[in-house]
Every structure is written in C-alpha cells, then in structure tokens.
Amino acid sequence: MNKGILLFFVLVFLGCSSTPTEQFKSLVSDPHYAQYQQKLDDLEHQQLSGAISYSEYLERKKQIDEDYTKEVQERENIIIPEKQQ
Numbered sequence: 016m017n018k019g020i021l022l023f024f025v026l027v028f029l030g031c032s033s034t035p036t037e038q039f040k041s042l043v044s045d046p047h048y049a050q051y052q053q054k055l056d057d058l059e060h061q062q063l064s065g066a067i068s069y070s071e072y073l074e075r076k077k078q079i080d081e082d083y084t085k086e087v088q089e090r091e092n093i094i095i096p097e098k099q100q
Contacts, residue, residue: 047090051083 058079062072 047083047086051079054079 055076058067058072058075061067062069067075
C-alpha cells in the first residue's frame with residue numbers, strides 16, 4: 016500500500032513538473048523585443064563571420080539600440096500618456 020501511495024505522488028509530481036510552458040511564453044513574450052534580439056543576433060553573426068568590421072558592427076548596433084529605445088518610448092507614451100512632455 017505504501018508503494019502505491021508513493022507511486023501516486025511521484026506520478027502527480029511528474030505530471031505537474033512536465034506542464035508545457037511554451038504556451039505561457041507566447042502569452043508573455045514581446046514580439047518587438049524578439050525582433051530587436053533577432054536583429055542583434057544577425058548583426059553579431061555578420062561580424063563574427065567577417066562580413067563586416069568591428070567598427071561597422073558597433074555603428075549598426077548603436078543604430079539598432081537607438082531605434083528600439085525610440086520604439087519603446089513611443090509605445091510607453093501610448094500606454095501612459097502623462098509621460099509625454
């Protein structure tokens with residue numbers, strides 16, 4: 016009987032711990048941030064493969080960062096209008 020109870024708790028624990036979290040990630044993920052990360056990853060790949068120089072990498076990275084920061088500020092201004100000045 017004790018083995019049955021132990022087996023039950025093990026199965027319940029395994030069932031709860033194997034809940035798919037991919038569904039929850041899609042609910043919380045920010046597509047704008049994902050696109051920003053993809054641009055940075057692509058840029059880094061270009062630099063590491065030798066397609067662009069390091070200085071060009073830094074210049075493009077700065078531009079991507081500035082564009083993303085501007086986009087975030089625009090979205091925040093839509094959500095929280097009192098932040099606009």
